[in-house]
Amino acid sequence: MPKLAIDEVLLLVDAYFQIKDISSSQIRKDVIEELSSNMRRLPFNPEFRSDPRYRSVSGMNMCLANVESLETKSLMHSSKKQRLVFEYYFDKQAILHDHVRSILSVCDLEFPLLSEFSENIQGTILPSYYRYIENNDRAVLDLKKHLYTYGRSSCCVCGDDLKIKYGEDALDIMEIHLNRLLSQTYTAKSVNASELVLVCPNCHRIAHLRPENYTLGFYTGA
Ligand SMILES: [Zn+2]
Ligand SMILES: [Zn+2]
Known part of the structure; x- marks a missing residue:
């Protein structure tokens, strides 16, 4: 499966912050299912969309375990992007949540994703969307x-x-x-x-x- 784009890592880390102190297994399950379906909605890797393994619930569980290892400092394999996003938003969790809601509010619209924002800590989708509005x-x-x-x-x-x-x-x-x-x-x-x-x-x-x-x-x- 392709690596997570920065916007996907934002969704992932936000979901982690949402469920980390929640013990209800039903709520955790709902959040993880929503994460999986939101990931599949984002405008990345259209060639994988028909593959049920792409950003699947079990894949999301694995990714969440990687993010958790950043907090527990256990030996898991979190990516550099996951670490950067986790550290950047650790004390800005409400902002991250609004940011993710904002990404989801525009991700179905048609506009080009700009490569200059591909590593941006704000994600690629929102800055590209604003550039598109500003120019068009x-x-x-x-x-x-x-x-x-x-x-x-x-x-x-x-x-x-x-x-x-x-x-x-x-x-x-x-x-x-x-x-x-x-x-x-x-x-x-x-x-x-x-x-x-x-x-x-x-x-x-x-x-x-x-x-x-x-x-x-x-x-x-x-
Ligand atoms: Zn601008
Ligand atoms: Zn100037």
Whole structure:
């Protein structure tokens, strides 16, 4: 079976946190069955979907035992991705749960998965989805033009005025960023103009790759 993608590891670790203190075998069984069916819904490895062994309940039980070994520090074979996700979200379990709900709320939609996010601790699906909206949504593109027409040509993070640097090419170079917590996607109905900001391509890249270091107008990373 193919290795778990980062989004699948997010689902796995979330399921582990959901059931780790629960003794009811029925609840554990329900969570693990749901994990298996959600894994099979994600847009990875379509060629394996018809194989009942793919992301099966028994496979998920094995993966959960691997995650458990990270906590009990026993000698099992957890993967590097599992360890990274487990450690990153250990004290952010509620955020991880919302994040997973958000992944499941968009995973059936059609949009390309971007390889630049294939190792992203936020997963590949949500950042790819946001990039897709930013580049294709009519309302988003209209607003970009509108802001630019009304003299907004500076990146709201680094302050660079791209019109001064690039003249009329600035409109093509500037990008628009949907400034919303990825974990809140599942509650969002549509794009609100107040959530959109103009950014330069460099700052935009960081906003997607390291959202934890980024707040509007302020980069907090080293
Ligand atoms: Zn910038
Ligand atoms: Zn963006």
